[in-house]
Amino acid sequence: MNKNLLYRRIPKVDVLLEDEKIRELTEQYSYDTVLEAVREELDKLRALIGTCEDEAEGIREIEQLSVRIQEAVKAMHTPNMRTVINGTGTILHTNLGRAPIGERHMRHIADIAMNYSNLEYNLEAGARGERYSHFEKLLCKITGAEAAMAVNNNAAAVMLILSTMGKGKEVIVSRGELVEIGGKFRIPDVMEQSGATLVEVGTTNKTHYTDYENAITEETAALLKVHTSNYRIVGFTDNVSIAELVPLGKEREIPVIEDLGSGVLIDLSKYGLTYEPTVQDSVRNGADVVCFSGDKLLGGPQAGIIVGKKKYIDQMKKNQLTRALRIDKFTAATLEVVLQEYLSEEKAIQNIPALRMITKEIEEITRDAQELEALLQQAELPAQIQMEPCESQIGGGSLPLERIPSMAVTIHPEKITTAELELRLRHMSVPMIVRTMNDKIVIDVRTVDKKWYPKIAKMLKEEEILE
Helix, strand or coil: CCHHHHHHHHHCHHHHHHHHHHHHHHHCCCCCHHHHHHHHHHHHHHHHHHHHHCCHHHHHHHHHHHHHHHHHHHHHHCCCCCCCCECCCCEEEEHCCCCCHHHHHHHHHHHHCCCCCCEEEEEHHHHHHHHHHHHHHHHHHCCCCCCEEEEEEEEHHHHHHHHHHHCCCEEEEHHHHEECCCCCEEEEHHHHHHCCCCEEEEECCECHHHHHHHCCCCCEEEEECCCCCCCCCCCCCEECCCCHHHHHHHHCCCCEEECCCCCCCCCCCCCCCCCCCCCCHHHHHHCEEEEEECCCCCCCCCCEEEEEHHHHHHHHHHHCCHHHHHHCCCHHHHHHHHHHHHHHHHHHHHHHHHHHHHHCCCHHHHHHHHHHHHHHCCCCCCCEEEEEEEEEECCCCCCCCCEEEEEEEEEEECCCCHHHHHHCCCCCCCEEEHHHHHHEEEEHHHHHCCCHHHHHHHHHHHHCCCC
């Protein structure tokens, strides 16, 4: 095999730029972008020939060079973040963007995004306004708090609270509540960054009232209660509730802070789930400041929501960190329309996608699974397709032990392996993320919007995913 002959067959840059298809790309995009793609693909081709031992393969690669350049240029201009179909049954899937936003809500947000808005403009006064004003009254009405604000996530909320209320002083927290909140970010590290000094009390499994009481000194700035929403310690355990901590805080004139983590505004136990303390519970129990996520059980955008006593919220709004951690117009607009749904619990369950999925009855899910199964059967795919019971989970660090009865459509391919099918599903025109179990693809229909059913059947058939 003469590799020099192969190298000589590689077209020069100027020749490639004269190729009709590539010239069209320079008109559609930019000359510099196309030139960059040409050079990169030429480098890849030369490297491939350098390791190639089959002359016929080398010739084929050279002949495909123009096609690969076209694909490379188009890939540069194709957004990497894409819509995917969530067939995993995990409702608040962190890797898939957590809580989806409803279509009606998105139309309002799109209108805000495409135009100027009164983000920080008071239309009544004709003067500068506050971005929190669009949803602060709503949060106060729903939770019973005196004041509210929001930053870009709950870790930021914890940092801002501690920086405002505990910087240079001590904050007491139970050892059993020093959680890791994902991505190796931990409460002790967040506290350290805030400038507050962490004082640990109790043990991993047991913390008593007297542990907090004995730890209080003149340097104590606050008592911090962290709700362990992303894990559970069971067995020989004990902890101090927020209702027990508040009287101690009042007696010693020390504010009590509660980090609820995922946060929930509706008692989900009435829908068959394990009871999870609501934000309203914390406010009623007297917590001075409460923080929680916007994109978990609340079902809104990524945000760290802070509610509580007005004097503390006002201090946080003036903290220099607030500027760095503030939300943008998309988050502010989304929070407002999502929170408006909570003025009626029935509307919230119906119109907020995450809550709708969480509370969906098994009878309705079974009918949905029958519909998807029928469409896939009609497509006459080379696979065994059937319905099977399964379990969904909340996800997103919320209700970690909760499993919700659900229904799945399973696919056992006949011509390829299940592992290969799972890979191909991730590379469909609209990628679908699924679970695999017992050598089958498992599509939990609880997290698949019915609008996708015809598209799934069409992609599996026309894109020859199972061939």
